[in-house]
Amino acid sequence: MITxxxxxxxxxxxxxxxxxxxxxxxxxxVMMALLDKGYTxxxxxxxxxxxxxxxxxxxxxxxxxxxxxxxxxxxGKISIDTCDITGLEPDAILALVDxxxxxxxxxxxxxxxxxxxxxxxxxxxNCMQCLSFCLFDVYGVxxxxxxxxxxxDNCKTNCPACSRVCPEVAIMFxxxxxxxxxxxxxxxxxxxxxxxxxxxxxxxxGDIYSALKDRSAAAKSRFSKERSxxxxxxxxxxxxxxxxxxGFIPADVLASLxxxxxxxxxxxxxxxxxxxxxxxx
Amino acid sequence: xxxxxxxxxxxxxxxxxxxxxxxxxxxxxPFLSTPATILYCRCAYAQVxxxxxxxxxxxxxxxxxxxxxxxxxxxxxxAHRDPRLQAIASCxxxxxxxxxxxxxxxxxxxxxxxxxxxxxxxxxRTQSAQEIADALLGAPALTAA
Ligand code: SF4
Ligand code: SF4
Numbered sequence: 001m002i003t004x005x006x007x008x009x010x011x012x013x014x015x016x017x018x019x020x021x022x023x024x025x026x027x028x029x030v031m032m033a034l035l036d037k038g039y040t041x042x043x044x045x046x047x048x049x050x051x052x053x054x055x056x057x058x059x060x061x062x063x064x065x066x067x068x069x070x071x072x073x074x075x076g077k078i079s080i081d082t083c084d085i086t087g088l089e090p091d092a093i094l095a096l097v098d099x100x101x102x103x104x105x106x107x108x109x110x111x112x113x114x115x116x117x118x119x120x121x122x123x124x125x126n127c128m129q130c131l132s133f134c135l136f137d138v139y140g141v142x143x144x145x146x147x148x149x150x151x152x153d154n155c156k157t158n159c160p161a162c163s164r165v166c167p168e169v170a171i172m173f174x175x176x177x178x179x180x181x182x183x184x185x186x187x188x189x190x191x192x193x194x195x196x197x198x199x200x201x202x203x204x205x206g207d208i209y210s211a212l213k214d215r216s217a218a219a220k221s222r223f224s225k226e227r228s229x230x231x232x233x234x235x236x237x238x239x240x241x242x243x244x245x246x247g248f249i250p251a252d253v254l255a256s257l258x259x260x261x262x263x264x265x266x267x268x269x270x271x272x273x274x275x276x277x278x279x280x281x
Numbered sequence: 282x283x284x285x286x287x288x289x290x291x292x293x294x295x296x297x298x299x300x301x302x303x304x305x306x307x308x309x310x311p312f313l314s315t316p317a318t319i320l321y322c323r324c325a326y327a328q329v330x331x332x333x334x335x336x337x338x339x340x341x342x343x344x345x346x347x348x349x350x351x352x353x354x355x356x357x358x359x360a361h362r363d364p365r366l367q368a369i370a371s372c373x374x375x376x377x378x379x380x381x382x383x384x385x386x387x388x389x390x391x392x393x394x395x396x397x398x399x400x401x402x403x404x405x406r407t408q409s410a411q412e413i414a415d416a417l418l419g420a421p422a423l424t425a426a
Contacts, residue, residue, distance in 0.1 A: 024343045024344045025340075025343075028339055028340045028343040031339060031343065031351060032336070032339060035323035035325055035339075035351055035352075035353050036353075038325065038326075038354075039353060040350070040352045040365070042348070042349075042350050042351070043342070043343070043348060043351070045348040045349070046346040046347060046348060047316055047345075047346065047347040048319045048347050048348045048349060049316060049318050049348070049372070050348050050350065051318060051365075051368050052368055052371070052372075053368075054364060054365055056365075107357055109325040109326045109353065110326075112326065112357075113326055114327065114354060114356035114357040114359070114360040115327070116360060118359070118384060118387040118388055118391050119391060120383055120387050121387075121390060152360055172384050174356050174381070174387075174388065175326075175327045177329065182329070182384065183383040183385075183387065184381050185383070
């Protein structure tokens with residue numbers, strides 16, 4: 001698994017002057033073959049602007065009829081290869097691109113699934129419940145005391161358990177099947193979202209922000225209440241076991257739990273991090 | 282050996298096309314705003330987008346003359362904070378065919394490169410290919426200078 005690598009190539013499918021236009025069907029087949037193998041492709045055509053080019057090497061594919069031009073980057077930073085694809089089938093074009101990539105590594109579809117939580121910051125209230133819940137150190141706190149996904153490689157594939165503990169339905173897994181975890185719009189009633197309880201008179205004549213402050217104080221006090229580490233461990237295990245039983249998370253998540261000692265240690269560290277971040281808010 | 286730059290026709294075959302980062306000119310009459318950069322996400326690493334829809338959208342883009350960008354999987358790029366997400370987010374006007382807008386925005390934000398607020402995100406998990414292609418390839422809105 002290579003999760004921290006950059007795309008080694010930017011492939012450009014060139015159909016401008018000096019090359020022959022591909023039939024639309026062939027163009028789509030070539031692009032599908034490259035995309036499904038993990039490459040990214042720029043189709044150089046008309047109308048819409050292309051993305052600015054970046055630090056990656058460029059591979060320019062075109063039906064140049066045997067006369068692929070030799071090109072050099074004006075800045076000298078990027079190496080440019082050109083390949084003639086006249087009359088080639090998608091498989092042969094893919095082989096050319098693989099050859100041009102050489103030994104440079106990249107993630108390949110089918111061998112690794114990008115699975116990690118994505119926080120919807122427009123909903124997140126920074127309550128830190130996800131940080132306290134996750135046993136695999138996926139979450140952390142930023143320098144400005146905000147919850148962050150810091151170690152997404154630690155996340156257990158197909159386990160969306162933390163999305164269930166978020167009281168704001170702010171945790172998404174884009175590769176999940178069902179909403180709202182997959183990022184679908186949230187039906188506030190179904191989500192059972194905790195609502196701010198306000199006195200109507202405070203809304204009409206008073207200060208709504210005092211209600212928000214009270215709520216944040218309540219969240220802090222929930223955290224500051226001493227919870228026995230054993231109880232916390234039990235709660236997590238019970239919760240995970242139930243989620244496995246419901247088919248919500250895969251059974252191997254339970255099998256890969258850290259040892260009891262480690263869990264207790266993690267719980268203490270997570271609690272301290274969460275408490276410090278909440279106190280600093 | 283020929284020398285090429287970011288402004289070479291390999292990226293911008295139409296001579297008068299503005300660069301992606303260019304903003305509108307200071308004309309006082311209404312004008313067609315800079316065309317949006319089109320981005321298509323293939324969702325190749327775990328295929329949660331229906332293949333019929335994503336194939337049809339790509340075919341319709343290929344049937345047009347338009348330039349467009351494609352990525353194999355935005356989730357995979359966000360997982361390793363691929364700097365190309367920054368290049369995409371810096372394109373100004375953007376139309377993206379991927380999945381739920383909340384998820385796509387979240388991925389860019391989490392990678393450290395938030396999308397511009399007016400980015401149009403088309404959802405291949407819920408919308409039809411025709412609807413998406415129309416939105417991607419439609420003319421940019423008329424705006425006043
Ligand atoms: S549990 Fe939800 S609301 Fe609380 S910090 Fe985590 S993402 Fe934000
Ligand atoms: S952003 Fe959506 S469409 Fe793109 S790879 Fe992720 S889940 Fe798939």
